[in-house]
Amino acid sequence: MRLFLLDHGAGNVQSLANSLAKLGYPDYKWIKNAHDFAQLHAISDSPALIFPGQGAFHTAIQSLHDRGLFEPLQEYLASGKPYFGICVGMQVLFASSAESPGTQGLGTIPCPIVRFDDADKAVPHMGWNSAECLDPSDPSTLEGVSSTSHYYFVHSYCAKYDPSTPAAEWAHSTTQYGQELFISTVRKQNIFATQFHPEKSGPAGLNLLRHWIEQSRRGRTLAPSPALCITRPPKPKDGFTKRIIACLDVRANDDGDLVVTKGDQYDVREKFSPSGATVVRTAGAVRNLGKPVALADKYYTSGADELCLLNITSFRHSPLRDQPMLAVVRAAAEKVFVPLTIGGGIKDSVDPDGTKRSAVEVAGAYFRAGADKVSIGSEAVYAVEKLRAANNVADGTSAIETISKVYGSQAVVVSIDPKRVFINPATYDGPYREELVYGQDPDQRGKAWWYQCTVSGGRDARPVSVVELAKGAQKLGAGEILLNSIDRDGTGLGFDRDLIRMVKNVVSIPVVASSGAGTKEHFVDVFKETNVESALAAGIFHREEVRIEDVKGSVKEAGFNCRVI
Template structure:
């Protein structure tokens, strides 16, 4: 029996699924006695350091957890649970940590995009039973803006490079904790968890570790999910956002099955976009919750969900917040939330009033779950102009003249699935959303959607140069060379595609084979070969 400390924030479903996949049974902590009686304790921390520590204190779990950690019994902490072991954090200076290890937590201070999101390597600083069956070249999934700075080196298990070298895992006796998410790290992560659960004692030295680790460029498979005319949830794909063909919704497969296939092919992330989420009661859209729950049982890689995440009022007059909606998706297995149309309206309000409200969906979700949990999905289209001063928007010079020979353009943001244009440009939207607390930009392009003509590199470079958070390039991929272009000619950290994967025109494995040796990628064989849905 594995005891899991769930303090109520983030995606613990995937940790439970990973442990159960490995043959163990999970018991959740409901009170202090559960911690005291635990024999092996797993603590998945997600989101904000202050929220985590506040929750432990308010629920009477702080002191029992400290006693457990001093007992010498096996403990595995994940992400913010690693940070909680130290004395303090820059994220919330007034909230003390558990103080089990001397040191502090600080925000990344490098010229790279923050949060640090994606698959990176580890460098072993000591031997460990956790390394049995692992190799030094394998990568693990990270998603964080802060990292630990131990006051001593004795507990450092691994380090990782991102702008500079930081501590990515610690080990002291039977207490281990990782900044990366093993439950989201494919085969390597499951093997590491398996070694902990098995209580392996043989010290293994990780061989073939790189002298420097490099964050991999991510290949993301996106699944647009909606009900067809028969009421079944299907994966579909539009051409410039039109999903019907000869009057019927394009049916390209079942969401859970396709997600499993893409995971097996080596997808670094899976994104679900619920394009029927504009109904009156999105929290009652149980099929999408079921899709996430079923997918997280077999796909041990990051899952993003988007569509309809906003404040809404039901017919009885009850107000539901976007935070409530996001919380339900996190509990169902999502790791990140994508906000689209609502973000445009939020930014318009900020630009009109000159200040944020503090209560927007972006601010609420990032405050509780951390900026890394909030992705902003931007759906812009080109608008050509004759000069940079023609409009009150951020205008770029383009190599592709407009219909009347215009040499400049701006990118008009849209809402409602691209059906309605709004008076805000994509660059401004990205900048304001970053200020509000968003941690990543998913940058679509209506003009390129479904064209197979390649990504809009000019748009991507304009947004990448305007923000300090990661950017995912989307729309237009038609061949493997397009992925090489976007990674070598822009600052995008990830590239997303849908139709070419669904129609099996370009397999994910072919993309990674083409990119091998050109950019840093995660090897395809890092997935777990036995987790086929």
């Protein structure tokens, strides 16, 4: 059997390649155009084709047409040879998608892809969820899908499960998100496809990939249509888990080596006191908490649901000349099989030699290196200021818009660095009266504040509130918000729940709570007191004060779904 991977030009296809290398199948061929496809027919071995990736439905279909792959793929699907579609590689099998009205899919499954309802939940459906096979009675038909495992999903559109439609003939497993039930795997004859990303689903996903490759190697038997009309009413609670994310702030130390560092309220230099009395800030060396790739590997093994690598000084220079950071992402992606978010310097930029780089180009370099999402900080603030100046009319030029157009909004995170601005409520006549928070804790009583956004790692404050930024980021096309707090960063005082609630109330995209975690109970608190989907920490994991496994144990014990490996 010879393995072929279809590269339609967008999204992180490198992750799949890394997974295959990890599983011991380094011998595959990329298909990028019709000529490559012809080779698939020319070989004497029987072929097996994987179509990985994420991105917008229209972009994927258009790219198949542009590369001369649309018809060859239709012919391949009809040929009875093994096909494994991942995420957009599953959705293109359908007739159409509400994501791109007017664009015709491959039409193998004569049903439409529709959008999730965001009235009761965040959309995209981003994170870990379970998948239940419709007919679990015959283990030989499960394709390695385990009802006790969790898989990583990231999508805003889905194939609804409805036993009365022709899609039900293809449905192999279903997943519940909120009260909506959708098809998470399809299987019929030579075709198998997953809405989730096995290459990003940790050991459970790698098992599933291995299973399909081994089956294809041995010669797959054609799968019959599953029995129709299996009704499956939604359960009171879905299988969607709370995500626990480890964050690595990366920068060059004074010797020029990239290290993981960690600040207190964004100050990453050692504090020292020559006299023993006065604390001198910003005088010491950059704190070095370890090497980025080694730590990423350690957190993956410990069960982190996602990793975030932030290049915290990238605003100083051109990110594409920052080859060490790209090398770090590449090396981390070879070891880590859960989603990787990369931030820092994702913007239009100019190299020292005058070469212009668009934000899409910068993001594309990170995606090709193995990133699944990019996170935009400073540029998001400027984009929202521009949006406000244009009376809330987007012009399509911001990094958020250009990247989400090509790679899909689920690949774009906006990282917010807010800081409290204390005011006297009796005399305050600024524009943020509706957004004031009145302190409730004993040490905050009588105080009131609003949250101001900053750029350049908290160095410059901008005239934008966190509410304006969050709403603007969503309008421009961001798929997730990483919500830091300069006041709480590195303090260990717990997450700023007022801030998190405020942002969750004004957006429908997922939010990551960040900054201030000091104990495992802080994670339980933030999940109990806000409806945030995920929580991130840095310092406590780096200093080994709290283990990821223990955080997950507490979160699970408190009654939340949590992925445990």
